Amino acid sequence: xxxxxxxxFGSTQSTFIATIDSGSIVQATLDGRQLTLADNRSVVVxxxxxxxxxxxxxxxxxxxxxxxxxxxGIGAVTSGRVQAQVPPGKVLNxxxxxxxxxxxx
Amino acid sequence: MLSRVLxxxxxxxxxxxxxxxxxxxxxxxxxCGDSRPEVQxxxxxxxxxxxxxxxxxxxxxxxxxxxxxxxxxxxxGVELGFVNPSDINARPFVLSAIAKDLALQSAVASLxxxxxxxxxxxxxxxxxxxxxxxxxAGTTSLxxxxxxxxxxxxxxxxxxxxxxxxxxxxxxxANADELFRLITQSDExxxxxxxxxxxxxxxxxxxxxxxxxxxxxxxxxxSNIPTSGQASGTxxxxxxxxxxxxxxxxxTSFTAKYQFLNRFDPRDSKFANQWKTKVQxxxxxxxxxGNSIQAVYEELQKDTNFKAARNTTDQDNLALLYAAADxxxxxxxxxxxxxxxxxxxxxxxxxxxxxALAAKAxxxxxxxxxxxxxAVKSIVGTMISAQYMFNKPLNQPxxxxxxxxxxxxxxxxxxxxxNGAVSIYQETLPAGAKYGRVHYGQVSGEYNRNVTSxxxxxxxxxxxxxxxxxxxxxxxxxxxxxxVAPGTTIPLPNGTQExxxxxxxxxxxxxxxxxxxxxxxxxxxxxxxxxxxDLLRGTKIGGQVxxxxxxxxxxxxx
Numbered sequence: 001x002x003x004x005x006x007x008x009f010g011s012t013q014s015t016f017i018a019t020i021d022s023g024s025i026v027q028a029t030l031d032g033r034q035l036t037l038a039d040n041r042s043v044v045v046x047x048x049x050x051x052x053x054x055x056x057x058x059x060x061x062x063x064x065x066x067x068x069x070x071x072x073g074i075g076a077v078t079s080g081r082v083q084a085q086v087p088p089g090k091v092l093n094x095x096x097x098x099x100x101x102x103x104x105x
Numbered sequence: 106m107l108s109r110v111l112x113x114x115x116x117x118x119x120x121x122x123x124x125x126x127x128x129x130x131x132x133x134x135x136x137c138g139d140s141r142p143e144v145q146x147x148x149x150x151x152x153x154x155x156x157x158x159x160x161x162x163x164x165x166x167x168x169x170x171x172x173x174x175x176x177x178x179x180x181x182g183v184e185l186g187f188v189n190p191s192d193i194n195a196r197p198f199v200l201s202a203i204a205k206d207l208a209l210q211s212a213v214a215s216l217x218x219x220x221x222x223x224x225x226x227x228x229x230x231x232x233x234x235x236x237x238x239x240x241x242a243g244t245t246s247l248x249x250x251x252x253x254x255x256x257x258x259x260x261x262x263x264x265x266x267x268x269x270x271x272x273x274x275x276x277x278x279a280n281a282d283e284l285f286r287l288i289t290q291s292d293e294x295x296x297x298x299x300x301x302x303x304x305x306x307x308x309x310x311x312x313x314x315x316x317x318x319x320x321x322x323x324x325x326x327x328s329n330i331p332t333s334g335q336a337s338g339t340x341x342x343x344x345x346x347x348x349x350x351x352x353x354x355x356x357t358s359f360t361a362k363y364q365f366l367n368r369f370d371p372r373d374s375k376f377a378n379q380w381k382t383k384v385q386x387x388x389x390x391x392x393x394x395g396n397s398i399q400a401v402y403e404e405l406q407k408d409t410n411f412k413a414a415r416n417t418t419d420q421d422n423l424a425l426l427y428a429a430a431d432x433x434x435x436x437x438x439x440x441x442x443x444x445x446x447x448x449x450x451x452x453x454x455x456x457x458x459x460x461a462l463a464a465k466a467x468x469x470x471x472x473x474x475x476x477x478x479x480a481v482k483s484i485v486g487t488m489i490s491a492q493y494m495f496n497k498p499l500n501q502p503x504x505x506x507x508x509x510x511x512x513x514x515x516x517x518x519x520x521x522x523x524n525g526a527v528s529i530y531q532e533t534l535p536a537g538a539k540y541g542r543v544h545y546g547q548v549s550g551e552y553n554r555n556v557t558s559x560x561x562x563x564x565x566x567x568x569x570x571x572x573x574x575x576x577x578x579x580x581x582x583x584x585x586x587x588x589v590a591p592g593t594t595i596p597l598p599n600g601t602q603e604x605x606x607x608x609x610x611x612x613x614x615x616x617x618x619x620x621x622x623x624x625x626x627x628x629x630x631x632x633x634x635x636x637x638x639d640l641l642r643g644t645k646i647g648g649q650v651x652x653x654x655x656x657x658x659x660x661x662x663x
Contacts, residue, residue, distance in 0.1 A: 002175075002178070002418070002419050003175075004174075004175040004176075004178035004179045004182060004419070005178055005179075005182045005185070005186065005418060005419065005422065024381075024384045026384065026387075026388035026391055026392060027388075027392050027395075040384070056193055058193075058395075058399065059395075060388075060391050060392045060395040060396075061391070062298075062384045062387045062388060062391045062477075063298050063299055064371055064377070064380045064384075065298075065299060065371050065380075065481050066299070066370075066371030066372070067299070067371065085179060085182065086179070087179075087180070087183060088183075089182070089183055089186070090183050092187070092194075092197075093298065093299045094197075094295075094296035094297060094298055094299050094300065095197045095296065095297055095298070095395075095398075096297060096298070096390075096391035096392075096394045096395045096470075096473055097196060097197065097394075097395040097398050097399065098194075099193040099194055101186075101193070101194075
């Protein structure tokens with residue numbers, strides 16, 4: 001994978017909130033580490049922050065009937081510099097799994 | 106001259122049709138109709154790549170493509186991520202392709218036997234009709250419920266409510282959609298929620314339709330055959346036909362029920378608030394299904410070729426994209442995808458652990474899908490159910506019974522069900538009939554509520570019901586051909602009909618419990634009081650008991 005194919009990229013060790021705009025996240029892990037949910041659509045990427053190179057936030061998501069595919073974005077950035085890809089990555093509304101692909105440089 | 110003009114016109118038409126790319130509908134048919142399981146599983150996603158290159162064309166020529174590689178990848182990265190088998194976003198589609206490819210249906214089905222969560226969901230439902238309705242000769246249920254079995258149920262019931270003749274019945278009920286999926290082995294849908302691919306037939310015809318058949322166990326079915334002569338006696342009896350038993354058990358009713366769900370707007374704030382309460386209850390299933398899909402993905406990564414493909418994602422994605430851009434028919438994209446699939450997956454699929462992991466993941470996805478459907482239905486509620494029943498009571502004319510069923514769920518406070526029904530005689534009325542086509546009309550209501558904690562392994566459900574039936578004429582009793590007229594030895598060669606009982610109102614009240622076990626077993630028992638029965642005057646106190654099994658796991662048999 002590369003920066004071009006990531007959903008969120010930025011400086012290594014950045015801490016921030018990754019968001020989706022549809023569905024409800026019920027669990028999120030980054031490299032096997034359980035992440036805190038700020039709310040049902042926001043995941044806190046706290047210290048040690050954004051890993052170097054490729055990494056993935058693995059989501060378990062419950063979508064309601066009629067909810068569209070979710071767009072991946074970023075909320076508050078507490079340290080470092082991160083940016084969401086344009087056009088944004090998506091989490092499909094037909095499955096309980098989703099992934100936010102990260103790239104740290 | 107004219108022929109030359111026509112030739113030019115014809116050639117122009119042929120040239121134009123050859124140049125215009127196929128419509129997306131045609132491409133969808135080509136992709137999703139492909140016989141290769143991996144192409145079928147990914148067909149919608151491959152179509153999205155075609156849509157993407159039409160919306161945002163890829164530059165032609167190697168130099169331009171190389172110069173803009175990163176921009177091109179970023180522009181089309183979303184749709185490409187879902188078609189590259191080594192991409193984590195393609196997990197569900199890879200799983201579906203594996204399930205199709207390895208013909209895992211039997212393994213999936215046998216594992217479905219352990220679908221405990223679905224059983225638990227059924228255990229808490231207060232709206233399911235698993236036995237015969239009030240007018241059967243062996244029944245425990247005074248009011249028809251709006252819901253039915255998830256897949257199939259079998260019930261044995263004894264006791265009467267409106268009938269005079271006591272009996273025992275066996276009832277088989279089934280959902281048309283689940284039966285169709287079972288028979289056609291088509292339960293490997295590539296989705297668990299918001300499944301828009303299920304089509305009109307599944308959504309509006311099969312899914313809401315339920316069937317039921319009730320057999321009276323104490324009656325034998327019979328056939329009328331001509332007699333060949335009197336065997337004894339000194340007086341000629343002139344009996345030309347006789348009824349001979351042709352089987353134990355007799356079909357006494359057939360039921361078809363269609364459920365109309367309430368219309369709902371997912372954007373409505375009231376619905377959204379109710380859905381929030383469901384998210385927490387669905388979370389364990391979602392996590393379990395997601396973890397199972399991830400387990401397959403992690404197992405695939407043990408394969409050298411699969412793992413190596415994760416280092417060539419950019420090149421592989423670009424190859425797919427350029428194939429889609431260079432051939433508007435989509436054929437090159439299919440070939441590029443097939444080539445990538447074989448390179449990435451061929452050796453990975455030799456992993457002996459993959460079939461079991463994929464079967465487990467499919468089972469968990471199916472469980473989640475059913476739980477999700479149930480959650481939606483429980484919020485939306487059944488607006489109304491329409492039921493038709495063909496009734497064949499013992500020694501009485503056959504009837505067509507039409508019932509409208511309204512149910513109102515009060516969430517944790519039980520369900521209230523109302524019935525309104527009319528019963529009409531099936532056959533043309535015999536000459537000189539002193540009764541009309543209408544047999545009776547009835548209204549009834551029932552309240553059901555679980556009275557044990559939801560954590561309890563056994564659920565006790567309280568049932569309270571009331572029933573009012575009005576008959577314009579007394580009940581009609583068929584006296585069969587060959588029967589002897591009362592007080593005489595004179596046989597009735599053609600049979601006859603007699604009124605019995607009384608016209609007017611029939612009231613029944615019933616109270617009882619249903620014990621719902623964790624494995625789909627339900628045991629209803631109740632007592633009832635009625636002011637009369639269909640054939641006899643005078644009050645009657647009766648008891649009803651039954652047992653039914655809800656086969657959520659019958660797929661394991663196939």
